[in-house]
Amino acid sequence: MNPRVFREYDIRGVVDVDIGENDVVVLGKTFGTYMSRQGKNRVVIARDCRISSDRYRDLLLEGMISSGMDVVDVGVCPTPLLYFAIRQLDRQGGIMITASHNPPDHNGFKICNGYDTISGTEIQGLAQLFRSGGFTEGVGKVESFDIISRYKEFVAGNVSLQKGLRIGVDAGNGTAGPVVLPILESLGCEVHPLYCDMDGNFPNHEPDPTVLENLGDLRELVRREALHAGLAFDGDGDRLGVVDHRGEPIFGDKLMVIFAREILARRPGVTFVSEVKCSKTLYDDIEKRGGRAVMWRAGHSLIKAKMKEVDAVLAGEMSGHVFFKDRYFGFDDGIYASCRLLEILAETGKTIPELLEGIPPTFSTPEIRVDCPDEMKFDVVARAKVLFLEKGLQVIDVDGARIVFPDGWGLVRASNTQPVLVLRYEAETEERLAEIRDLVEGVISRAQAGSL
DSSP states (O other): OOGGGBOSSSEEEEBTTTBOHHHHHHHHHHHHHHHHTTTOOEEEEEEOSOTTHHHHHHHHHHHHHHTTOEEEEEEEOOHHHHHHHHHHTTOSEEEEEOOTTSOTTEEEEEEEETTEEOOTHHHHHHHHHHHHOOOOOOOOEEEEOOHHHHHHHHHHHHOOOSSOOEEEEEOTTSSSHHHHHHHHHHTTOEEEEESOSOOTTOOSSOSOTTSGGGGHHHHHHHHHHTOSEEEEEOTTSOBEEEEOTTSOEEOHHHHHHHHHHHHHHHSTTOEEEEETTSOHHHHHHHHHTTOEEEEEOSSHHHHHHHHHHHTOSEEEOTTSBEEEOTTSOSSBOHHHHHHHHHHHHHHHOOOHHHHTTTOOOOEEOOOEEEEOOHHHHHHHHHHHHHHHHHTTOEEEOSSSEEEEETTEEEEEEEOSSSSEEEEEEEESSHHHHHHHHHHHHHHHHHHHHHHO
16 A cells, blocks of 8 residues: 555545556455453444445455454445444544545555544554554444434434525535535525535536535525525535625635624634634634634644544534534534524525624635645645745744734645645735735745755
8 A cells, every 4th residue: 555545534545546456455454453451342433435445445454354343334425424323332543434535546445543534643543554564353344323313303303493594505526415405404594405416427517515616506506596605515524615695706714704693692712723724703703702712723633633622512624624522422414504594594694605694804814735645745834834944934833834914824734645745825815815825935935945
């Protein structure tokens, strides 16, 4: 197996190129050994709808069962349902077979030890065990369980809409469609679906709601049908994209403002976690309303660990991962987050722009992804940070380099899931936005040249 597939918070690569069939069997043995050494053997397995996922499930089970795991297979479903199943079925961990928003020829694995999604050094420890062998042997078993029905019942019982809403849904042919549609309908919504049938080839667009082009059909639908809002999901349903009633995209940090305001009205002084790509206005608005705002690293497992550390009630990322501990379990769930948003819309009778009133106007970019080989990207960011400091600039380095100016900021960080650098900018004026972007990208170009 290509060693680079062991990433910061999951295992991911190109099917049959980076991850071969025997690799998947050995990974099953590795996971089984890792769990059994902790005295654990009751686990869950789930998979997304990618063409390779059924095959990978069979191979992974072969390895897990040979190492003595007692496995519940909850089938094809969104990643949040794996997390839900671990809790509902009293399991000790599990594996989700998914490559989230990546292209159809990719696949991978998100791994849970207990309720926690492992990351960083723990994944590297798994990689070392994968290479060294010496696996536990045993005779395990597998059974199936319909977690989708239990999940739909739970979410519909947790959320209440005071009035029906007219909502567009683009599931990107991923796993969210068959789950979210009946939930919204049971809540009284009039649902207008787009690409809600599962198709692992993702024929309409890649299932990534952070890419504006992927929202084009949903934006048009919302405008044409005069809907209250549009919801978009990534391939495994743990991320949420939103467009407002005008068809305008609402980035993850703005969603966080809406959710944080509602929670702080009920629970003064609580803590929130967000990441380095988010707007300064989010952190300022939370603090202004008496909450505590913590800036942290991007990545679902890293955010969940930080939430636990600081006892946060909500966390969120620009990418659309939203983690509700308030009234929920603290894991990222795009479907549940969408229902909480609709609950606020229905209760207040306001539009999304009205819910964001009072946020100072700024000019910002979406996430900008610049191709950079995996073997270079972290070096480029480290070199750029040195160059920024040499210029006497203020740098926040919890994740990459966030360069802070009195009237804006710029960010460069290495993606943990793709061979790209992730950039974002925000400023008080368009002119200043362009200046900051030119300065930061000039430094990045020097850093790239120095890393070749």
